[in-house]
């Protein structure tokens with residue numbers, strides 16, 4: 001589809017299915033400029049570790065070069081994930097929750113992927129990650145869903161965001177190599193040991209040679225305990241990936 005055709009299609013869709021702002025119900029988009037301005041898009045990077053009570057995890061150095069080498073605190077240095085880029089951290093914002101919720105649950109606003117990806121892009125820009133050095137030789141990989149979940153939702157929300165990021169960042173998306181072969185329970189509800197058991201054998205790499213030596217950016221909607229992303233990073237590194245970074249729209253502590 002060329003640009004003009006896409007515009008015509010968008011016009012027809014907007015006519016019959018008008019979009020309303022999830023913040024204020026104003027017609028025109030899922031997130032109007034006024035409500036978007038209320039979001040606290042982060043200009044900083046934080047470590048992978050979880051917040052203990054009211055404390056925030058360590059804020060990392062601003063210099064993108066040092067963030068690239070050292071995207072985490074001392075405590076997390078043995079983790080497979082090299083670091084996490086998260087656009088909307090820490091704040092218990094109703095609007096953030098609503099955006100994520102409507103993206104994943106009925107009536108499934110799949111098109112929210114564009115809005116959410118643009119929030120991530122804004123985070124990359126204001127946190128100084130709009131450099132070639134960070135993205136060159138990178139590939140985007142969405143956290144996969146198991147077959148059952150995919151069937152219910154009809155799409156993988158992380159893949160939809162990754163598709164949009166791929167267009168803007170101009171780096172390839174590989175969505176069929178890391179797959180989920182086991183259904184898992186939400187990690188939030190489990191103890192540390194249960195989490196490990198829950199995730200064991202859940203992910204698989206179909207074609208390791210495609211990932212060998214690559215810098216991988218794993219994309220997910222929400223970063224909660226981090227254990228799913230860490231397990232995917234472990235599997236990817238075992239398959240030969242050079243480094244694995246996480247990208248999440250928001251993190252929930």
Ligand SMILES: [Zn+2]
Pocket residue numbers: 021022023024025026031032033034035036
């Ligand atoms: Zn609004």
Ligand SMILES: [Zn+2]
Pocket residue numbers: 047048049057058072073074075076
């Ligand atoms: Zn840490």
